[in-house]
Amino acid sequence: MADLFSREPKAPLAEQMRPRSLDEVVGQQHLIGPGKPLRVAFEAGEPHSMILWGPPGVGKTTLARLMADLFDCAFISISAVFAGVKDIRAAMEQAQQTLDATGRQTLLFVDEIHRFNKSQQDALLPFVESGLVVFVGATTENPGFEVNRALLSRAQVHVLKAIDDDDLQMLAKRALARDNSSVALTDAALDWLVTQADGDARRLLNQLEIVLQSFGAGVIDDQKIASVLSQSRRAFDKGGDNFYDQISALHKSVRGSDPDAALYWLARMLDGGADARYLARRIIRMAWEDVGLADPRAIQIAHDAADAFDRLGAPEGELALGQAVIYLSVAAKSNAGYTAYNRARAFVAQDRSREVPNHLRNAPTKLARDIGHSQGYRYAHDEPGGFAAGQRYLPDGMPPPGWYQPVERGLEMSIGQKLRQLRELDAQASEQGPQADH
Numbered sequence: 329m330a331d332l333f334s335r336e337p338k339a340p341l342a343e344q345m346r347p348r349s350l351d352e353v354v355g356q357q358h359l360i361g362p363g364k365p366l367r368v369a370f371e372a373g374e375p376h377s378m379i380l381w382g383p384p385g386v387g388k389t390t391l392a393r394l395m396a397d398l399f400d401c402a403f404i405s406i407s408a409v410f411a412g413v414k415d416i417r418a419a420m421e422q423a424q425q426t427l428d429a430t431g432r433q434t435l436l437f438v439d440e441i442h443r444f445n446k447s448q449q450d451a452l453l454p455f456v457e458s459g460l461v462v463f464v465g466a467t468t469e470n471p472g473f474e475v476n477r478a479l480l481s482r483a484q485v486h487v488l489k490a491i492d493d494d495d496l497q498m499l500a501k502r503a504l505a506r507d508n509s510s511v512a513l514t515d516a517a518l519d520w521l522v523t524q525a526d527g528d529a530r531r532l533l534n535q536l537e538i539v540l541q542s543f544g545a546g547v548i549d550d551q552k553i554a555s556v557l558s559q560s561r562r563a564f565d566k567g568g569d570n571f572y573d574q575i576s577a578l579h580k581s582v583r584g585s586d587p588d589a590a591l592y593w594l595a596r597m598l599d600g601g602a603d604a605r606y607l608a609r610r611i612i613r614m615a616w617e618d619v620g621l622a623d624p625r626a627i628q629i630a631h632d633a634a635d636a637f638d639r640l641g642a643p644e645g646e647l648a649l650g651q652a653v654i655y656l657s658v659a660a661k662s663n664a665g666y667t668a669y670n671r672a673r674a675f676v677a678q679d680r681s682r683e684v685p686n687h688l689r690n691a692p693t694k695l696a697r698d699i700g701h702s703q704g705y706r707y708a709h710d711e712p713g714g715f716a717a718g719q720r721y722l723p724d725g726m727p728p729p730g731w732y733q734p735v736e737r738g739l740e741m742s743i744g745q746k747l748r749q750l751r752e753l754d755a756q757a758s759e760q761g762p763q764a765d766h
Contacts, residue, residue, distance in 0.1 A: 382488025490527025660738025718757025
């Protein structure tokens with residue numbers, strides 16, 4: 329029994345498969361292929377501080393370890409989830425001791441660097457600047473938002489991509505060969521594993537390890553794999569870049585009048601666990617911003633879909649959201665109202681406070697009427713066609729800004745035609761002289 333507990337634990341398959349050289353790395357050829365940035369840097373023999381930005385399981389830790397090995401650096405790894413300033417200082421003391429004792433520089437790998445607050449990131453700066461350590465940070469979030477500018481300016485940002493299906497298949501086959509397993513996977517089983525890995529090499533290897541442990545030998549098909557592995561959700565982070573990238577893709581698909589693409593991104597977000605009520609609010613925003621008065625029905629449908637989801641919940645209410653994005657996608661588009669509103673807001677923000685003209689002022693009292701409030705105002709409903717031609721509604725001295733410019737699509741074609749007719753009536757009234765204001 330004592331021998332059983334004294335045996336060394338077997339390293340996880342993902343650790344066993346960790347590449348020992350750049351040539352063994354799967355994916356990221358845009359960085360480590362011939363003539364590419366990291367390959368050139370490694371071959372030049374001069375390490376530099378960097379931030380590796382990409383989704384989980386794509387090789388950020390692996391590249392940091394390879395870099396340390398290639399440049400004969402001591403390797404210290406800390407996680408920003410658990411570490412604080414005290415841990416940074418301890419790491420720096422260890423790096424200094426290593427330098428004094430062996431002359432070797434230390435590569436400091438900070439996983440999830442975006443989790444460090446400003447003071448923690450600032451604590452790294454003097455040691456990165458002095459060259460005591462080569463800093464390599466790993467993050468799944470946009471470093472432009474999550475990493476201090478001072479630290480960002482001292483590190484090269486490299487963007488890593490999700491591993492594609494062909495590379496994941498190659499990795500799975502390599503792992504099976506390395507393990508000398510008597511397990512064989514059918515093509516359907518391999519496809520199942522790759523699809524569920526969703527671009528994450530570590531997830532692929534972890535799932536493959538479960539399969540190897542579950543079946544000692546034989547041919548394994550996709551049904552057997554499904555019996556021991558639960559189906560995983562797509563990569564999604566409810567508060568991170570992945571979330572905002574996908575909502576951006578949904579919005580742009582609607583704006584671009586592509587209902588299939590809009591449905592795809594909506595389904596992706598719902599599958600990933602996005603808050604459907606948040607999506608409903610964004611769909612309403614799309615209706616007001618990108619369809620507007622070109623098709624006011626779109627606005628009503630968006631509101632109705634949000635109400636339907638509130639009544640039905642998931643999954644039944646998700647159909648209403650799907651119908652809404654289809655309608656918004658195929659509806660006539662106009663951002664004329666959105667643009668006009670933004671122009672008005674920008675103008676008011678930089679302009680002086682202009683007085684309300686007397687004829688537009690409220691006159692609830694005798695005093696107000698005696699000093700001219702409402703004098704000269706013409707009640708539009710009493711005018712021919714319900715329009716007081718020549719009546720001005722802007723402050724005195726302010727020229728017509730022309731912010732709202734209807735597009736020649738949908739209902740706004742009619743709106744534009746009507747506005748042109750009204751402006752012609754205004755021009756005719758102006759030619760007739762000031763009597764039009766009485």
